[in-house]
Amino acid sequence: MMSKQVLLTVLFTWVIFATAFAQTSRLEGRVSDAQNRPVVGFSLQLKGTRYGTVTDSDGAFRLTDLPAGEYRLLGSGVGFRRFDQAVQLTDGQTTTLALTATEQMEELQTVEITGRRETDYKTDLSFVATKTATALKDIPQSVSYITKELLQDQAIFRLNEAVKNFSGVNQFSFYNDLTIRGHRVSGGDNYASLVNGLRSNSSFWKQNLTPHLERVEVIKGPASALFGNTSPGGTINRVTKKPLDEARQSLSFSVGSFNTFRSLADFTGPMNEQKTLLYRLNLGYENAMSFRDLQYDKNLIVAPSVTFLPSDRTRLNFDVVYQNSNGRLDRGQAVLGNGDLYSVPISRSLNRTNDYLKEETYNITLSLNHRFNEHISFNSAYMKTGYEEDLLEHRSANTYAKDGAGQNIPNLVEMQVFIRQRRWFDDNISNYFNLDFATGKLAHRLVIGYDYAQQKLAPGGSQLVARGYRNAANTGAINTFNPARAKDYLLDSQGAPVPNVAHFNLTEANPYYMADMSKYFYSRTDYPPTFYYTQGFYAQNQMSIGKLKVLAGFRQDYFTEVVEYKTAKERKVKQQALIPRLGLVYSLTPNINAYATYVKGYQPQVATTIANPNAGGPFDPLVSRLVEGGFKSEWFDKRLNVTASVYNLELNGTLYPANQPNQPDLLTQVGQEVAKGVELDVIGQIATNWNVVLNYAYNDATITRSTTESQIGQQKPNAPKHQGNFWTKYVVSSGPLQGIGIGVGGNFVGKRLTSLNTAQSTPAYEVFNAALYYQMKKFQIQVNVNNLADKTYWVGGYDYIRLFPGAPRNFLATVGYTF
Template sequence: MIKHLPSIYIYFLTLTILSLPAYSQINTDQNTGTIAGTVKQADGLPAVYVNVFIKDTQKGTSTDADGKFKIANLAAGKHTIVLSAVGFNTIEKEVTVNSGETSDLAWVLDESAMNLQLVEIIGRQERGYKNTTSFIGSKSATLLKDLPQSVGYVTKELAQDQAAYRVNDVVKNISGVNQFSFYNDITIRGHRIQGQRDSGNLVNGMRAFTSFWKQQLIPHIERVEVIKGPASAMFGNASPGGTINRVTKKPLTETRQTISATVGSFSTFRTLADFTGPMSKDETLLYRLNLGYENSGSFRDMQNDKNLVVAPSFSFLPNEKTRVNFDIVYQGSQGRLDRGQAVFGDGDLYSVPISKALNAANDYLNEESINATVSLNHQFTDNLSFNSIYMRSGYTEDLLEHRTANAYASLGDGSLDIEKVEMRVFIRKRVWNNDNFNNYFNYNFKVGNIENKLLVGYDYFQQVLESGGSQLEARGYYSADRTETINTYDPDQPELYALDDEGNPIPMVAHFDLTDPDANSLRDMSGYSYTTRIYSQSKLSSHGIYIQNQATWGKFQLMLGLRKEYYTDLLNYKSDNEDPVTQDALIPRIGLVYALNPAVNLYGTYVQGYQPQTSSVINDVNAGGPFDPLIGELFEVGAKSDLFKGRLSASIAVYHLKQKGALYNASDATNPDLLVQIGEEVSKGVEVDFAGSITDNWSIVASYSYNDATITESDDETEIGQQKPNAPKQTGNVWTKYMINKGALQGIGFGLGANFVSERYGSITRGTTTPIFPGYEVVDAAVYYQLEKFRIQMNINNVFNKTHWVGGYDFLRAFPGAPRNLLTTISYTF
């Protein structure tokens, strides 16, 4: 399908050009006048595609990309002008039109929290770095400053300005969030969340199955949100550190088409298209189609990505009380799996170029995922609404890789050759399917002077690893008669092994020589013999009943929530040996918000978390177990404020997060996949975030976090007090953009940013010294030129070409960051 993409774009580009409206000259009358004006958001940015019309008439228009509009040929006299946009409060103003004159007006729209849940169904109109509202933290329309928990976010506008294409590209903008590895693998407040798990990754508030190996793409994403700390009270099985939610772009009532193309370093080529608008004259049926294609290389040897995103979405609005949305997101990916940089066994990170990968030319990783969602919102009355959402999520993995066996090459005398890596081969196929069903009522009512938002809901989730999941593995050293292999070399029994002329054991999969420039060549696999691992069909499911109330009394807002979770894991699913493992949990949540003044809210919260760690979740028969669930507990206090007349949001959070039962590698030489459960870990720290604009043309995001995340209980005393893996104590980021909006240089803009990460430990490896990856500072820059609907930008990432590592497990699997690179993007909006 990927190879046919250019024809798809030609078709849609042709369709777009043919559908462009023709404009005709408007005849004026001596007794008529004109109304013109500018509409802005509260943060000073233009309010685009706002409906502007004259009440009780057919005359109207919408604001352009600069928030401007004009309605000509109006009869002289008084008229009522109406401004409306989804997610904003409607404005009605009486305006006097004078004959032969133009009335030049200005308005500011305020975002409406009450309309928020409709926004999530039919799309958002706002632009800018600031996001003021969400329902992900409470499943009810809530201003972020009224939510008693820290929520970080990145809007599509910030992602566009930074030329970001993946979730990992944007998390640096959020305090307390950073990469763990190259993969879909993130730490939040020092606690890890991963793909191929049913916790930590949400799409529109629903649990979606995602790849672990490939970072999640965002060309179809409206914003990326991070709920910090456990979100189990709302979503059940959730990571104690936090949860990432990706909000997809939804259909808009205004016709809009945007196409863009990006080229740059490492043979990068990307092209995107975004089409949206009404499909019927009465605007009851809306559509949106997001397309994305990437064919890019990498600074890493043998690495390339061919990615395709097709994301159609449809909204049906039969009346003012009912909204139905249907959307599909298809993602196809072709490339190789990059296991990271291996360096010499002495641990010198600079001993091997950061470009060196361990792949063979015949390796591949092909993945497909699809999310299909149907959602319904019905407003029974002004105070009672019902939401029902169903999502089907599927993922297919097809893998062939030459990879490290997590050891250096063994020599006959028992020593190691620190310039050669012991290798193994995986050939693997797996398919998962998820079903996620969520239903809840929102009821607003008043008791005396107390206003209440009551939420009552039920959800069901199941995940099935389909039959046929299996893996072939070739590894180890040949036995003396070459009829079998032995996984590890024992120098006390050399007679058991086939030895070469120098007395060294002969590996079945040749070692990778880190000094050989041709080591990535095609490998002859005809002589490999394989052991087969069967991933037995499995099914896990959960039922959750939850209730929550947000009570407002004067300056106080109290949130109380309680969830009862029932969890079942069916081992050996659909076999004679089917074995159910059941758990249940009662999960409380309490939060308090106090409005210190109109601009500043103080808050405090207590939340518990729950995350099963059964065999189906871990998905590795060699991991050991059974394991107890991962239990989290969060205490957090903070403040949220709006500065510069609401343009800039600011927040500070102080937290104490405890989790019990985390799993770490046992460092067992005979079973490299064996896991061990550690007693308790605590992260505590402070986070500061800013997002928004200082003036109409000056935008900024900035963040800082201090996070002391350590192991506090373990059966190995040497681990107590050690910082958790890939959990930097300090991180910080700033990005600012300034656009010149007048004079000869109007339309030119500049962007400048920097982020730093302090040193981090790699994976805890029992019995050996834990590797340390150095801290780093990286500077990025950009230049923009905006001319009406045309925009060109150039982004320079890592301006000073800083060699750095974004994460790492050990010295065989380090994850370097990209060197200096350049991206140029051209976009046009019809």
């Protein structure tokens, strides 16, 4: 009740605050083409400010609450040349303009090559959801997004920190590990994450970083009709920043809690007078500790990008994203064996001081867009991804230590050691044609394409493991303790088995030290080279007539795994699937569209087994079906997007831990899961200097058919039934407080089970955040404070030995300069 009162008070205060500083100057008008036809969706921006809008169905636009002064009005739109015009605004008056947009043969690229110019929370187009530049309200599927402006305002550096802004998306753990509509999406699986619409492999352990990103999109439900092997809950697409044809440079420096230091740079502009060669360079560096003992991160990002525009019809882009990360792998918090979540400080990790995790990742992309004429264009892209892992870790063995009777010792955690090195390489090729034409009154946007992707685990991958209890001769170790065969073990003076790796004492005052690695008995696991590839042919037609738009498409997908790769027993295991997609969009009013969709998903069960030969199998592929409907609308002169959806997502064949003795990596395949829910996403501007983000999701994701009867009816792990978020930012545009801004927000997540085979759960929580901003000419000072109430909470967990607590109250101060 208190949380609701606080929320209402904050929002009411904002309304009063915004009204008090309202301005009376207005800029309005109409944009038309050479034939005096209205130009719809034309973007207008007052240069150097946050004031912007797009034209409505009549070509009209309106900007209100503007301070008086001289401005440059920038305009851009699909199929039209950009313009730059001087505007004089007088306080208390309305300035009216009649603008003519000049057509050009080239339309906005269907591959996202040229950078986004908008500077607010709202975006109007998505490229990846249909492989065409399609207005979000015309896509018959829910697509959530956040822009770089929201990432900056919330001081977000990692993707997991940003997912609270998406309905139906939440953290599963500390790692690059999420759930979307109740279904798990993990890094390391190249079907789970896209970069500019192409498959990308990334770390499972460390979260994806954001400084080089223009925006992040989530396509809800399976996207298999376009991309083949994708996650059923949804697909995350990270869009990198692209070069602009105007010079922009910025630097920022941040310091904050947990000895955090960050430095970011973003440079872009033309490289020649003709503006046919553009560049962008993003740099990022982080050196930070953590609220978790012994944890730290040193990250370096270098992301150059070059765009070549040899003609109005051809665009070529080359970009690289290189990331280097050094730190430790945090396996989570363990609590005492009595199950009290508050019995051990959330700061306590299970590491030793000589642990480390070193990772190196790169994406190299070359993309081409060529428009033959106003009706036909060709798009081609290639991306190479490399990922290397070098790991030494002390971690729990997922159980408590055993006494001589085989009973748990509640304050001691049984430990194990992993020393591992692996390298993966991924290749993606995407080619497709876009054809725009009409048959009578029916307009068509046809996509026909072929893509190919492959992944290789390089030779030489291997792992040393030290675990279990020492044998009686003290010459080796036995993985588990069996009190009935106590004579087989080395016992201490109390009759308890002697561990191969010393137990971790949860109640010891200072449990950290540098371990002597030479004292352990190791077993070795080799990761032989592996190889799989997938390819598909697809066609999609977006048809429109009057107020109705129909999207129909299919993909024929072929998946091949090379079993026992590079051995005399090498053989190919093949799977294939025909994947349909059907969607409808109907314009109820000029600003409200209703939509409905049906799509199937298909995912071969290889990404897990290829990384873990002890997982079992072979397994049947995941097959999913999504039925979804809802409304998409625009408000406040199209400054605010609202999407409401209801869905039913059925999935067959998910893998879960089998929980079998002596087989910790063994997986089992669950029969059927169904996720049913409602989602709401609101993002954009209520006024030109008042931004807002609001979302809510109800998700009933349960097991409906299983070989384990007790699982039927259970909510899926780390899939809350209820979750939501709000964030709002207001900036004073004139008067004595001009340039001062304030942001407030909060998010809540409901109770969640940690796994299917246990009653253990993490409690519901609410967290509130705030920020202060001050902008003076080219400088901006920003202070973010998170977890204002210093609440103890958990973002996820596998069990009570592997819990993932949220950070306590913390702050980050940032100084930025734009020139």
